[in-house]
Each structure stands twice: as structure tokens, then as C-alpha cells.
Amino acid sequence: MSDGLKQRIIGALVLGALGLILLPLALDFTDPKKVDRSSLIPPAPNIVATEIVVAKRPDEVKDAADVVLAFDVSKLQPVQENDTSYQGLDQLGLPQRWYLQVGSYEEQASANKLKQTLLAKQYKVFLKSVKINKKVFHRVYIGPKISRRSAIADKNDIDTLLTTDSIILKYVP
DSSP states (O other): HHHHHHHHHHHHHHHHHHHHHHHHSSSSOTTTTTTOOOOOOOOOOOOOOOOOOOOOOOOTTTOGGHHHHHGGGGEEEETTOOOOOOOOOOTTSSBOEEEEEEEEEESSSHHHHHHHHHHHHOOOEEEEEEEEETEEEEEEEEEEEHHHHHHHHHHHHHHHHOOOOEEEEEEEE
16 A cells, blocks of 8 residues: 555544534534523513692692792893892792793794794794883893893803893892
């Protein structure tokens, strides 16, 4: 027997032995029709439905008459430079309120146009008519704010947006 033939036979035996060892590791000879029916999903929890109780207005709370006080512009005064209060309670024990007067117009259409512009920018806007020297002015306000700092921040944003000089007002009871 020649050396080349011996090497071929030994190589074939080595490859066969490797095939017998590695082939079962690479292929899965289990039954493909067998399905694992065990589940790792936990059973459904027992949920007890709770009844939601609708909140009722306490008898001590009046109807919407108190809301009018939030929009009473007759008691608004410009903020003084020496006023150091930025938040807190006023003399009546209510939160201090800050407003921003954005514009004052003789024509209501102009005031409504500004109101719609500010509403589109997500500001809380309202209009009030004021009679000064037998003329009616329609003023556009933003507020109320419970912090002077937020009123100042809104003033800066509004002034750059509209190129105007708005006025910060404080509610004084």
C-alpha cells in the first residue's frame, strides 16, 4: 500500500469520526411534531371593579359668584418697583393674583384679534371693557397668575412676540 492511499484512508476515518461527533450537536433529531405545551404566562389576576364616586360641591361653597372676583379689573394696580412680594396670600387669605395687560384698544375687533392670537399661543386671555373719559377701551389681559415670576416670564415672552411693552398688574383687594 502506498503512503498516499494510507493518508487518504486515515483522513477519511478522521473526518468520519468528526462527523459522528459533531453532526448530532449541529442537528436536532427530536420529533418536530412535538410542541411544548407548558406556558410561562402567569394566570390572570383577580380584579375587583371599584365604583367611582362623583365628587359633590360642598354646601359651604357658593356658586360661580366667586369666579367673578378673579376677573375684577377695577382692583388691579400696576406693580411698584419696591413691591417685594412674589407669591403668597393677601389680606383676605387668598393667593395673590398677578395679571398682564397686553393691550388696550378703542376698537373691539382689534382687541378680539389680539385675544385670538394669544389664545393660539396657549395663553389664558380675557377681555374687559373700561370707560375712561367718556371713551370705552377694550383691554386684553392674561392671567390670573399666582406667581409674579411667571407673570414676568410671560411679559418677556409676550413683549418679544408682539413687540410691545405689556404691564404687570397686581390684584389689591
